[in-house]
Amino acid sequence: MSDNLSAVLDRVDTDFDRSLQRLFSLLRIKSISADPAFNDDCAKAAQHIADDLKTIGFSAEVRPTAGHPAIVARSESPVPGGPHVLFYGHYDVQPVDPLNLWDRPPFEPVVTKHADGREIIVARGAEDDKGQLMTFVEACRAWKNVTGSLPLGVTLLIEGEEEVGSKNFGPFLEKNKADLKADFALVCDTNMWDRNTPAITTSLRGLVYEEIIVKAANRDLHSGLFGGAAQNPIRVLTRILGGIHDDNGRVTIPGFYDGVKDLPPAILEQWKKLNLTPEMFLKPIGLSLPAGEKDRLLIEQVSSRPTADINGIVGGYTGEGSKTVIAAQASAKISFRLVEGQDPAKIRDAFRAYVKARIPADCSVEFLDHAGAPAVALDWGMKPLAAASRALTDEWGTEALLIGCGGSIPIVADFKKTLGLDTVLIGFGLDDDNIHSPNEKYDLKSFHKGTRSWVRILEAFAQVAR
Amino acid sequence: MSDNLSAVLDRVDTDFDRSLQRLFSLLRIKSISADPAFNDDCAKAAQHIADDLKTIGFSAEVRPTAGHPAIVARSESPVPGGPHVLFYGHYDVQPVDPLNLWDRPPFEPVVTKHADGREIIVARGAEDDKGQLMTFVEACRAWKNVTGSLPLGVTLLIEGEEEVGSKNFGPFLEKNKADLKADFALVCDTNMWDRNTPAITTSLRGLVYEEIIVKAANRDLHSGLFGGAAQNPIRVLTRILGGIHDDNGRVTIPGFYDGVKDLPPAILEQWKKLNLTPEMFLKPIGLSLPAGEKDRLLIEQVSSRPTADINGIVGGYTGEGSKTVIAAQASAKISFRLVEGQDPAKIRDAFRAYVKARIPADCSVEFLDHAGAPAVALDWGMKPLAAASRALTDEWGTEALLIGCGGSIPIVADFKKTLGLDTVLIGFGLDDDNIHSPNEKYDLKSFHKGTRSWVRILEAFAQVAR
Numbered sequence: 001m002s003d004n005l006s007a008v009l010d011r012v013d014t015d016f017d018r019s020l021q022r023l024f025s026l027l028r029i030k031s032i033s034a035d036p037a038f039n040d041d042c043a044k045a046a047q048h049i050a051d052d053l054k055t056i057g058f059s060a061e062v063r064p065t066a067g068h069p070a071i072v073a074r075s076e077s078p079v080p081g082g083p084h085v086l087f088y089g090h091y092d093v094q095p096v097d098p099l100n101l102w103d104r105p106p107f108e109p110v111v112t113k114h115a116d117g118r119e120i121i122v123a124r125g126a127e128d129d130k131g132q133l134m135t136f137v138e139a140c141r142a143w144k145n146v147t148g149s150l151p152l153g154v155t156l157l158i159e160g161e162e163e164v165g166s167k168n169f170g171p172f173l174e175k176n177k178a179d180l181k182a183d184f185a186l187v188c189d190t191n192m193w194d195r196n197t198p199a200i201t202t203s204l205r206g207l208v209y210e211e212i213i214v215k216a217a218n219r220d221l222h223s224g225l226f227g228g229a230a231q232n233p234i235r236v237l238t239r240i241l242g243g244i245h246d247d248n249g250r251v252t253i254p255g256f257y258d259g260v261k262d263l264p265p266a267i268l269e270q271w272k273k274l275n276l277t278p279e280m281f282l283k284p285i286g287l288s289l290p291a292g293e294k295d296r297l298l299i300e301q302v303s304s305r306p307t308a309d310i311n312g313i314v315g316g317y318t319g320e321g322s323k324t325v326i327a328a329q330a331s332a333k334i335s336f337r338l339v340e341g342q343d344p345a346k347i348r349d350a351f352r353a354y355v356k357a358r359i360p361a362d363c364s365v366e367f368l369d370h371a372g373a374p375a376v377a378l379d380w381g382m383k384p385l386a387a388a389s390r391a392l393t394d395e396w397g398t399e400a401l402l403i404g405c406g407g408s409i410p411i412v413a414d415f416k417k418t419l420g421l422d423t424v425l426i427g428f429g430l431d432d433d434n435i436h437s438p439n440e441k442y443d444l445k446s447f448h449k450g451t452r453s454w455v456r457i458l459e460a461f462a463q464v465a466r
Numbered sequence: 467m468s469d470n471l472s473a474v475l476d477r478v479d480t481d482f483d484r485s486l487q488r489l490f491s492l493l494r495i496k497s498i499s500a501d502p503a504f505n506d507d508c509a510k511a512a513q514h515i516a517d518d519l520k521t522i523g524f525s526a527e528v529r530p531t532a533g534h535p536a537i538v539a540r541s542e543s544p545v546p547g548g549p550h551v552l553f554y555g556h557y558d559v560q561p562v563d564p565l566n567l568w569d570r571p572p573f574e575p576v577v578t579k580h581a582d583g584r585e586i587i588v589a590r591g592a593e594d595d596k597g598q599l600m601t602f603v604e605a606c607r608a609w610k611n612v613t614g615s616l617p618l619g620v621t622l623l624i625e626g627e628e629e630v631g632s633k634n635f636g637p638f639l640e641k642n643k644a645d646l647k648a649d650f651a652l653v654c655d656t657n658m659w660d661r662n663t664p665a666i667t668t669s670l671r672g673l674v675y676e677e678i679i680v681k682a683a684n685r686d687l688h689s690g691l692f693g694g695a696a697q698n699p700i701r702v703l704t705r706i707l708g709g710i711h712d713d714n715g716r717v718t719i720p721g722f723y724d725g726v727k728d729l730p731p732a733i734l735e736q737w738k739k740l741n742l743t744p745e746m747f748l749k750p751i752g753l754s755l756p757a758g759e760k761d762r763l764l765i766e767q768v769s770s771r772p773t774a775d776i777n778g779i780v781g782g783y784t785g786e787g788s789k790t791v792i793a794a795q796a797s798a799k800i801s802f803r804l805v806e807g808q809d810p811a812k813i814r815d816a817f818r819a820y821v822k823a824r825i826p827a828d829c830s831v832e833f834l835d836h837a838g839a840p841a842v843a844l845d846w847g848m849k850p851l852a853a854a855s856r857a858l859t860d861e862w863g864t865e866a867l868l869i870g871c872g873g874s875i876p877i878v879a880d881f882k883k884t885l886g887l888d889t890v891l892i893g894f895g896l897d898d899d900n901i902h903s904p905n906e907k908y909d910l911k912s913f914h915k916g917t918r919s920w921v922r923i924l925e926a927f928a929q930v931a932r
Binding site for chain 1: 500501560561563629671673682684686687689690694695696697700701703706707708709710711747751755757759764767768771775776777778779781784787789790791792796798799827836837871872874897901903904905
């Protein structure tokens with residue numbers, strides 16, 4: 001280990017309480033991107049991050065998009081013409097409902113103890129993605145404070161619309177292309193394999209997110225007078241959505257699996273050895289039976305196979321007690337996780353055709369397009385990937401794994417398309433972090449060793465010729 | 467026509483503006499029985515009615531139930547041992563959501579014009595049941611004011627929980643049995659055949675109302691990380707509810723149609739002649755295709771056949787935009803309209819068994835019982851029915867029809883069981899009254915001629931030996 005590296009790692013340890021306070025300041029900002037009521041909070045979070053990055057020598061700017069603003073911050077390479085990376089994170093967070101299931105106010109972060117004794121940071125965004133992005137910022141701070149510079153050039157790009165599909169980010173990248181040049185990209189928004197085993201994510205599922213609104217009568221009706229004769233939009237909607245999976249957990253939409261390839265036999269063998277069991281993966285969330293395609297391994301179901309999920313549904317009377325009403329409309333939000341080989345536009349079209357074919361002649365349907373992004377499969381042989389893997393293994397004392405991720409980070413495809421960059425995905429989240437759920441948390445160890453990991457990775461990258 | 471009758475009818479006409487103001491006073495009280503936030507308003511409505519009835523010589527009392535209070539008010543027969551009727555109505559109203567679809571505040575009644583020029587009273591409860599019950603009260607007032615008494619003995623029984631299934635009314639009847647003796651019962655909570663043709667309802671569908679809550683994981687999950695492996699309760703719920711009807715509109719729950727009889731051929735012939743077309747019945751609500759059993763007449767679908775309707779459904783993220791969540795639970799409200807021969811308890815059990823058989827092993831389901839009442843078929847040969855029919859025909863100049871009603875008025879079965887009384891159902895509602903919907907209305911003509919109709923019916927009843 002170089003003297004520099006050793007000193008910077010020490011700095012991370014001694015500065016850790018202050019790192020935590022800085023994370024807490026960011027977590028207190030209610031930057032919920034999905035709800036326009038929090039627009040000001042999103043702007044505030046962006047300014048907060050830019051101001052902080054300026055204090056450690058980045059040239060940081062808040063830049064507008066058609067939606068919530070983004071931050072672009074740059075620190076040059078200490079060696080002219082030396083390597084330069086583009087780090088991506090997002091400051092926006094998911095809505096907090098249902099609020100009554102939180103044990104404490106979601107925007108008042110605390111360090112507390114998990115039932116099993118682990119120390120955890122609890123707040124909306126504690127992991128996704130404020131905690132994760134701050135591991136990188138704190139690593140940069142430690143390098144700057146100890147050595148006066150970073151081991152390589154770094155541009156940070158922090159957006160505010162990841163949780164709503166990054167709709168305005170493509171045009172933003174295009175417009176800011178000149179300022180975003182780099183050798184490759186880094187994203188800190190993924191998980192470890194388990195709490196002791198670091199991981200680099202080399203594939204991501206894509207996403208198509210649709211909302212459908214089924215309309216029948218021109219007003220709500222009394223079910224006693226009209227029941228039996230008037231079409232009920234909830235009946236239409238449940239009939240359509242209830243048919244999207246067959247008895248074997250396969251999606252029934254014609255063409256859905258077109259282009260989907262089986263895993264290479266070698267990878268399938270590796271994955272079998274990982275032996276992800278329902279006991280490990282589902283028991284912590286109170287379940288026991290994998291609900292995906294019956295003829296696939298659990299690890300395939302969650303990382304390499306496409307899925308359909310109904311994320312929300314509402315119609316008719318949902319208050320206390322009873323109301324004998326036939327609603328005028330009902331709606332649902334449905335998302336599809338896509339894998340390599342599936343075209344988001346084709347999946348969207350196939351879904352819409354499937355729905356339209358099942359709408360009675362005197363009902364109507366409207367579709368809202370909330371997001372669409374293809375899956376991403378990274379090159380397992382990339383040099384930075386090997387360097388990062390060694391650095392992670394050094395920090396955690398356990399060999400880093402290369403894994404597939406079931407989630408979607410649409411920006412990775414945009415980096416390739418618009419900026420020509422490959423992306424290395426490294427994160428310190430855990431499956432039990434409750435992201436997008438009440439009581440979101442980030443292990444204190446993830447935050448601490450995550451920061452230390454980046455310190456090592458930044459040095460490792462600097463040593464890799466491109 | 468007797469001199470008395472003629473004078474009382476005149477009195478209705480000359481007093482009509484004041485009748486309307488009295489109805490408005492009642493409509494301004496927000497007596498929504500389903501929502502505990504309006505408990506005080508329900509109590510206020512009960513007291514308001516009792517106070518009003520005292521002013522026209524009824525011995526009126528507000529009496530407690532286990533839920534909202536009821537009113538019992540009595541006026542003795544002018545002839546000792548003469549006939550006595552029990553009139554039933556309800557002061558409670560449906561919730562008003564979705565409020566944004568109302569053209570005006572639901573508890574600020576007005577008289578306005580329908581698009582086709584008809585004068586209408588608009589407010590929640592304008593028809594169901596405040597407008598309807600006030601036709602009877604105003605008829606009594608006119609008789610009392612002109613002749614000093616009613617043609618026969620009358621007990622009014624006005625409850626406050628009809629819209630939530632009259633759960634506490636059985637025990638109330640039992641307890642107040644002695645004060646509710648009568649020769650037969652009257653209910654004013656049904657419709658005319660059309661706006662020129664009065665009707666007496668001789669059958670009512672029963673009701674079973676269930677809420678089901680499906681639970682899967684112990685918390686909301688991120689659909690990227692868990693999608694494909696974790697069971698989604700909305701998927702389970704839509705699959706179950708989407709299968710409750712087959713392609714021909716029949717309910718698929720085993721045993722659902724057990725005991726259901728076809729109409730007697732003579733009645734079926736009569737109903738065919740009424741020629742209820744989708745054009746007449748569905749076009750005004752923006753539909754064109756009957757959604758019930760394909761091999762049944764439209765009039766059968768809405769009045770003599772049992773049905774299943776999903777009245778509400780909710781689960782997951784239902785706010786603006788998108789959230790990639792797998793919900794921990796989802797719920798729905800489902801009601802069944804029953805006909806003669808169906809046992810509510812058996813239908814409830816069959817439905818629950820149907821659901822349970824379709825719940826995955828690691829999910830759970832809870833049921834809430836919101837209401838249950840058998841169907842009612844009245845004796846078409848009852849004497850009071852013939853008398854009422856003649857009085858209605860005199861008032862409207864068009865022969866009164868005997869019809870079946872698709873709705874449920876559970877109290878009618880209770881009257882028979884607890885008090886031994888048959889019920890005559892006469893009402894002046896219309897299919898386009900928007901009851902249980904935004905912009906509920908009552909035709910001004912219904913209110914006026916409805917009051918006049920009761921004036922005539924009361925005299926006709928007095929002339930009928932039991």
